[in-house]
Amino acid sequence: MATIKEVAKYAGVSVATVSRALNKNGYVSEAAQKKVEEAIKALDYFPNEVARSLYQKRSKMIGLLLPDISNPYFPLLMKGIEENARENGYSVILGNVEEGSKLKQDYMTLFGQQNVAGVLSAVEGTVSQNHSMPIVMLDRVLEEDDYAVYTNDVKGGILAAQAIMDRKPGNVLIIAGPKSVPGSIDRLIGILSVLNPTDVNYEIHQTRSFTIEEAKETAEVIFRKYKKIDSVLASNDLFALAVMKEAQTRGLHIPNDIQVIGYDDIPFSQLVYPGLTTISQPAFKLGYQASDLLIRLINKNKISKKRIKLDPKLMIRDSLRKK
Amino acid sequence: MATIKEVAKYAGVSVATVSRALNKNGYVSEAAQKKVEEAIKALDYFPNEVARSLYQKRSKMIGLLLPDISNPYFPLLMKGIEENARENGYSVILGNVEEGSKLKQDYMTLFGQQNVAGVLSAVEGTVSQNHSMPIVMLDRVLEEDDYAVYTNDVKGGILAAQAIMDRKPGNVLIIAGPKSVPGSIDRLIGILSVLNPTDVNYEIHQTRSFTIEEAKETAEVIFRKYKKIDSVLASNDLFALAVMKEAQTRGLHIPNDIQVIGYDDIPFSQLVYPGLTTISQPAFKLGYQASDLLIRLINKNKISKKRIKLDPKLMIRDSLRKK
Numbered sequence: 001m002a003t004i005k006e007v008a009k010y011a012g013v014s015v016a017t018v019s020r021a022l023n024k025n026g027y028v029s030e031a032a033q034k035k036v037e038e039a040i041k042a043l044d045y046f047p048n049e050v051a052r053s054l055y056q057k058r059s060k061m062i063g064l065l066l067p068d069i070s071n072p073y074f075p076l077l078m079k080g081i082e083e084n085a086r087e088n089g090y091s092v093i094l095g096n097v098e099e100g101s102k103l104k105q106d107y108m109t110l111f112g113q114q115n116v117a118g119v120l121s122a123v124e125g126t127v128s129q130n131h132s133m134p135i136v137m138l139d140r141v142l143e144e145d146d147y148a149v150y151t152n153d154v155k156g157g158i159l160a161a162q163a164i165m166d167r168k169p170g171n172v173l174i175i176a177g178p179k180s181v182p183g184s185i186d187r188l189i190g191i192l193s194v195l196n197p198t199d200v201n202y203e204i205h206q207t208r209s210f211t212i213e214e215a216k217e218t219a220e221v222i223f224r225k226y227k228k229i230d231s232v233l234a235s236n237d238l239f240a241l242a243v244m245k246e247a248q249t250r251g252l253h254i255p256n257d258i259q260v261i262g263y264d265d266i267p268f269s270q271l272v273y274p275g276l277t278t279i280s281q282p283a284f285k286l287g288y289q290a291s292d293l294l295i296r297l298i299n300k301n302k303i304s305k306k307r308i309k310l311d312p313k314l315m316i317r318d319s320l321r322k323k
Numbered sequence: 324m325a326t327i328k329e330v331a332k333y334a335g336v337s338v339a340t341v342s343r344a345l346n347k348n349g350y351v352s353e354a355a356q357k358k359v360e361e362a363i364k365a366l367d368y369f370p371n372e373v374a375r376s377l378y379q380k381r382s383k384m385i386g387l388l389l390p391d392i393s394n395p396y397f398p399l400l401m402k403g404i405e406e407n408a409r410e411n412g413y414s415v416i417l418g419n420v421e422e423g424s425k426l427k428q429d430y431m432t433l434f435g436q437q438n439v440a441g442v443l444s445a446v447e448g449t450v451s452q453n454h455s456m457p458i459v460m461l462d463r464v465l466e467e468d469d470y471a472v473y474t475n476d477v478k479g480g481i482l483a484a485q486a487i488m489d490r491k492p493g494n495v496l497i498i499a500g501p502k503s504v505p506g507s508i509d510r511l512i513g514i515l516s517v518l519n520p521t522d523v524n525y526e527i528h529q530t531r532s533f534t535i536e537e538a539k540e541t542a543e544v545i546f547r548k549y550k551k552i553d554s555v556l557a558s559n560d561l562f563a564l565a566v567m568k569e570a571q572t573r574g575l576h577i578p579n580d581i582q583v584i585g586y587d588d589i590p591f592s593q594l595v596y597p598g599l600t601t602i603s604q605p606a607f608k609l610g611y612q613a614s615d616l617l618i619r620l621i622n623k624n625k626i627s628k629k630r631i632k633l634d635p636k637l638m639i640r641d642s643l644r645k646k
Binding site for chain 1: 382383393395414416419437565595596
């Protein structure tokens with residue numbers, strides 16, 4: 001494939017002129033424009049990324065599968081991904097799969113057609129259809145995934161349960177996230193590893209998704225179903241916020257009558273009253289490191305760690321009682 | 324350019340076999356695989372989207388510029404865009420510009436290199452560098468933009484101000500959005516058209532952005548600066564939520580001591596206590612229609628309306644006093 005230098009030489013103009021002519025940006029004389037166009041034709045030069053992609057058999061694009069962009073946790077991941085991708089000259093094509101939909105396969109096909117260089121997926125169980133296309137899983141990671149960046153959710157569960165146990169709970173309700181999401185199980189393992197050795201009363205309420213719609217339904221249900229709870233470990237911040245709102249609507253005081261802890265630390269945790277105490281996942285960092293790992297894979301660069309596990313931390317605000 | 328049928332005919336196999344051979348998906352005998360590869364070479368067949376894009380001089384991709392994906396209003400827009408694009412066989416490349424950053428130009432260059440078929444932009448003042456690339460502006464639209472989908476913000480301002488005037492305000496504070504965003508000016512025009520003919524006291528607090536960071540700062544500042552306000556018209560829901568939280572932290576009752584109305588109707592407006600009364604922008608519909616308009620432009624289909632203005636509506640919840 002011809003280079004821009006060869007085009008310039010053939011046309012008898014400078015590389016800068018070829019560049020201006022190609023980008024239709026800045027002054028180029030009619031004569032020079034014509035010479036450049038002839039040179040391009042003669043040398044079969046393709047001036048853009050698409051041509052480069054075809055030539056190299058892959059593009060400078062990454063496909064990204066997310067389960068729910070209306071949950072603010074995922075835009076935070078996306079910001080990290082995008083920043084790293086941009087620094088490396090890659091673009092990100094978005095596939096918003098929606099929790100539980102069948103769009104995952106459609107997007108994987110589309111990504112294949114667009115010749116993406118690799119895929120980042122936060123949709124559990126994403127598998128490459130094409131063995132030459134690298135995939136890095138992030139956030140929702142299975143044991144069999146080769147390349148992955150995720151939070152230590154067992155530790156997250158432990159931190160949340162310890163924060164509750166330090167604050168004299170009476171009856172604890174654990175809102176467990178969907179069983180299909182690996183992190184939900186890990187969080188529950190972490191929580192139970194703290195609660196089980198004690199004699200605290202607890203119940204587990206199982207949910208099917210992390211969506212705002214189910215959060216609102218669940219908040220109503222639990223106050224009817226579990227009469228005496230005074231401490232709630234929520235599956236994510238959306239569920240925690242919905243429980244807080246429902247409690248306040250019922251005239252309960254937070255944290256005196258009922259204390260609540262979330263998971264994720266979405267920006268809204270700080271915008272409610274009282275502020276939500278939660279487990280902070282390093283969302284931006286997860287995204288940034290996942291993109292970094294994928295681009296290393298694409299470029300066959302050295303990879304020191306195939307699976308990267310990041311630590312969550314406890315963010316104390318005002319939805320738990322004083323110690 | 325050869326078609327897959329011609330490749331099959333040349334190779335003496337079925338189209339299904341060519342497809343399996345190309346996608347490395349399913350069983351293909353070694354002999355058939357070889358014949359297909361020879362046919363592809365002989366006919367100069369390019370089996371993917373990238374090749375198609377090069378051939379047609381444009382891709383099935385749309386570039387999307389957004390100012391801030393961590394504001395939940397924009398993921399809602401994005402969902403509408405993505406759904407329409409997917410229905411039309413287009414992918415969306417995301418450019419998250421961040422309020423006030425200089426990334427807009429970088430992304431436009433990247434989109435050009437990726438040969439996108441068109442651009443959707445919610446970043447004010449986006450201009451095509453390449454006259455053949457269609458652009459549709461959405462949400463943040465200037466008078467000179469040819470193709471645009473946006474909310475009737477004058478009407479939004481009127482609805483918000485009327486809702487306040489119906490509820491006996493004492494001293495009103497208007498938090499005005501950044502002057503660089505056309506919709507901010509329109510909302511203010513709408514608000515003032517309702518307040519000015521009355522004798523209500525009001526003050527205007529000018530802001531520089533719509534970000535959560537500035538929302539938190541502003542909420543603290545206004546309670547120090549404006550002593551007697553009892554009604555707040557916020558520039559968006561993030562600012563409204565921050566004001567509500569600050570008021571509650573100061574022991575004020577919402578809506579009795581201070582009533583607040585937002586703008587956007589992000590999902591969190593429903594998750595706070597009390598629920599935020601706000602002006603609902605049809606975000607999903609804005610995104611969906613903007614993508615539809617752009618793809619019509621790309622395909623040179625009939626366009627009945629170049630600029631589409633959608634109506635906002637008042638969502639009554641509990642942050643305003645009773646009428």
